Amino acid sequence: MGRYVLRRLASAVVTLWVLATIVFLMVNVIPGNVGRSVLGPFALKEDVARYNHQIGTDRPLISQYFTSIRRVFTLDFGDSYKSQSAVTKIIFPALFRSGKLALLAFIITIPISIAAGIFAARRQDKVTDRVVVNAGLATSSIPDFVTAAVLMSFFCVHWKLGHVFADPPSGTSVVGQLPYLLTPALALVVAYFGYIARMSRAGVINGLQADYARTATMKGLSKGAVMRKHILRNALAPTITVISVQIGYLFGGIVGVEKVFNYHGLGSTMLSAVTSHDIPVLQGAVLLVGIIYMVSTLLADVFIAFLNPRVRLETSR
Amino acid sequence: MSDSEEFVPQPAEIVSTPGADVYMPNTTISGTAVPPNTPAEIELSGAVQVSERQQARRENWRLIRRRPAFIVGVFIVLVWTVCAVLGDRITPHSPLDFRVAGNGQHLSPRASYPFGTDEQGRDVLSRVMAGARDVLKVAPLAALLGVFFGVILGMVMGYFGRWIDNVLGRIVEAFLALPVILLALLAVSTLGHSPTVVIGVVAALFTPVVARTVRSAVLAERDLDYVTSAKLRGESSAFVMFREILPNVSGPIIVELTVRIGYAVFTVATLSFLGAGPQPPSPDWGAQVSEGFRNISADIWWTTFFPAAAIASLVIAANLIADSVQSVLEAS
Helix, strand or coil, X not given: CHHHHHHHHHHHHHHHHHHHHHHHHHHHCCCCCHHHHHHXXXXXXXXXXXXXXXXXXXXXXXXXXXXXXXXXXXXXXCECCCCCCEHHHHHHHHHHHHHHHHHHHHHHHHHHHHHHHXXXXXXXXXXXXXXXXXXXXXXXXXXXXXXXXHHHHHHHHHCCCCCCCCCCCCCCCHHHHHHHHHHHXXXXXXXXXXXXXXXXXXXXXXXXXCHHHHHHHHCCCCHHHHHHHHHHHHHHHHHHHHHHHHHHHHHHHHHHHHHHCCCCCHHHHHHHHHHCCCHHHHHHHHHHHHHHHHHHHHHHXXXXXXXXHHHHHHHCC | CCHHHHCCCCHHHHHHCHHHHCCCCHHHCCCCCCCCCCCCCCCCCCHHHHHHHHHHHHHHHHHHHHCHHHXXXXXHHHHHHHHHHHHHHCCCCCCCCCCCCCCXXXXXXXXXXXXXXXXXXXXXXXXXXXXXHHHHHHHHHHHHHHHHHHHHHHHHXXXXXXXXXXXXXXXXXHHHCCCHHHHHHHHHHHHCCCHHHHHHHHHHHXXXXXXXXXXXXXXXXXXXXXXXXXXXXXXXXXXXHHHHHHHHHHHHHHHHHHHHHHHHHHHHHHHHHCCCCCCCCCCCHHHHHHHHHHHHHHCCCHHHHHHHHHHHHHHHHHHHHHHHHHHHHHHC
């Protein structure tokens, strides 16, 4: 088990390094004068040069590259071009706020979608199954911001059931924040329900057809006991993988949702960094999402290996 | 070490993984005899083979056409294509003219303006119809380019294997660690957001995803006898890859293309909503939602809802088509 975790960790580190390199290349693909674009066209040449020296953009590209790689692994993303404060001071609080939204969304999504998947699997190819599958397919293919905008039009504006601005007033208690976060979280639930439901459905169907399920039924276990003790355990692995991947991908969809609901999380931070060309903030936020993805898939893989010895034995060969 | 286990599924992949496809009713193909051949896109010289392949292809096409989901999807796409091609020649009002409504104010949906008018008095129905053009110009092209480069990359990875596959596989994996939207935002913030850049960026970000699908399809073919004999005949690697293997993996590639078109619409619409696309006063759907939702707190829902619904309808239509194609091709 320990060897499997180490191998998996090493591979995550390599991927993170490649990712940081890709991001570095994307940011530096066009040679630009950072000092000029930050200080504006009327700034003095000397000021621009001093600024470039101060933030290190006058150094050779290769040395900037090493700095940028070191920063990923030390979680220090340098300073913002715009506000001069450390990028981490900007993106970590933003991540915390997005995290609250994402957590609420997952707390609602995971039980509902796994239950829907099991429900559909037990009625395979019947009308209810087709409804669950097609509804999941449709809702997960609609962009998150579209769902958010439609939910807002009806829930928050027309029927006045939720808040138009998801940012609760400061000092609101955790429970008091829930009504504010509920509608944007629902938009994420709609978007991610389909993936998880389909995965758990496919897992359960595989399990229902497997020999071990037939054996368990033949030795006299009730339908419910076969489901609980044998099928669910096996169906869980692919579902956990999908959930762990969705945790990372959620930060793509959350950008649109945060914009619709005026919520100041990681997504809005990235958007304003795009508008103001604040590359370090954008770079830091993107890499942070990459790190979250790595950690969540790593944890999921370790958990699956823990559940199923076959996995860890196969990959450590 | 086989690094195929290292790849984790991502949303895009879930649509096209065989595992997620178990829900497809088997009844669709039961009773009809489907030849066990995979459909081929490239003409082959052997006369017998051609007829068998064509027969299989025709049979698949017949099965796809009969699926209700496919018919609905094609119908929706056709409606939007007509709107995109004809544009303001068929819109009831001008999509750009201010004050069509006379007093230049928000009007709620009514008989003369079924979708209402926006804050500048422009007819929302006309704008939604004309807005189909922007997304339909960019998204299919981006998907096509992404699949084109993805096929080449996946072929190379699967066919050559060894260190080439390992190195490229690492890069592909790193790309998959981030949501496409975030990488696209990063790219457009340095490259700008002209349609050309958006097409290039979306295509580049789709390439690794497609490559992974093609790679695993090629891996299944690589050690088969026809590949070995082509190699023994002394054919070049390029010939073996693109004339021998490609026709046999065309099924997954077609599925991937249809799936990618749906994702391209998704991505392009999201990017333009986030401001990285056509700018106002363009009637582009994403830009319209972005303009419209600013007034939403005054219960002006129609300027947001109709363009949003248009995006949803096109994405769902693309997915209905992709799903039909996928379930037929993967069953055969």
